[in-house]
Amino acid sequence: MSEIAGILEYAFFRNALAAAILTSILSAMVGTYIVSRKIVFISGGITHASFGGIGMAYFFGLNPFLGAAIFAVFSATGIEWISQKGKVREDSAIAILWSLGMALGIIFVFMTPGYTPDLMSFLFGNILSVTHSDLYLLLAFCLVAALFFWIFYRPIVNTAFDPEFALIMGIPVAFFRYTMSVMIALAIVLSIRSVGIILVLSLFTVPQITAMLFTRNFASVIPLAAFWGILGSVLGLFASYLLDIPSGAAIICMLTLQFLLVKLVVIVREGVNRKRKGDGDF
């Protein structure tokens, strides 16, 4: 216990905790949209495409996250555009984007002279190196997203659920679809800081499917997903410190463990209920 109190005295650890909480809240909102619309694969494409931006930014000596953000936004809106035009097979387009982004990233990093120190941290995240300015950026975006979700909750849900009907109702469907694409892209890039490109997708899916074991109402999934996300990532963070394992991987394992445990409880409970009902038949 004293060990836990001890690490809380380190600023880097407090920053990491704050980042874990903010990232969980952000991914709870955006991830609920992703899971509900069943666009997890699209989000995977956006995530990996952003590596191309990171590589390019390295090569030209720019901020890697700026590069990632630009690539992510372009690929997100590009995929949305393709899916609305419907002329190309969407899944193939995503696969191309996915691998092309990674390939470009690898080439540019390879061509960059000298040593590229924190390449691994982009792939696997490094939440312990989060700075104050990272946190402010995360907080600001979290607030913007929360405000957007709060104000436009109805059109966001309605365009996600039944875009055709939303169009009939006079909702600017394209505006909301593209805005959400941009939001997904930026949320992913901001979360890459914590858990990395390879692992980030689970932050946007695992707490949400855990929450959906309890509720299937969009508005209630968000806070519940935030709860599971925060719990899992904070526990993961402590586990990574105590067991001396990489933080991103520890967080993802903790989130998944949570999901499996909750799922198990649900299955057992359903089994018990069924048995009780069955007993009545005898």
Next chain:
Amino acid sequence: MSIPLVKIENVSSGYFSETVLREVDLEIFLSDFIGVIGPNGGGKTTLVKTILGIQPLFKGRITYPSGKPRMGYLPQISQIDKSFPITVRDLVGSGLRARRRWFPHLGSDQKKQVDTLLEEAGIASFASRPIGELSGGQIQKAFLCRALINDPNLLILDEPNTFVDKGFEKELYRWLKELNKKMAIMLISHDIGTISPMVKTIACVNVNLHYHPSNQLTEDILKVYNCPVDLIAHGPVPHRVLKDHE
């Protein structure tokens, strides 16, 4: 003759460069109950989407001589993702327009309106349930409520009789008959047999549209209309599609 709600003149439409609907004319009046039949891919849904204004026209025009009608639409349920986390109440509420553009939540009176309609439809006890927990008939009812919540004067239903049991189908038709007293109804079906006793007139859509001003069709007329319907195409014995003329 009264003024039509919708006037479709010489309309062609489709997807990309492929014409699905060619030079179609149709007038819809408030008292109408039109059965829209035709083979799959014949353009029934495209016709409906042009009327709803979400399908670009290649040619022709659609006008609303008595002002833009309020339209209620029930899409094909097979197109809907039933696992989406939305409650019955929110689903029905999505058929209402918010008053404010910059904070488009429903007013408390509108929420009450939703609950009242759910009560009338007999699905009030499911209001807070996600749609994934409903049976086929209950889902259809919920979507019908969404179509009706705006008090439409034109109700368009795309295959409402799929995935439902016979009991619900009967109830649905009773309901529609009642609704037809105050609104026009367009009922799309590939199964002419079940809808023909219900509807007043029939539109056969197979790229072209042939309007038949009664609900009695014979196989010969369908042939002339070039409107192959499922029942005729692979019915083993029956050569008459509809009930006998009295």
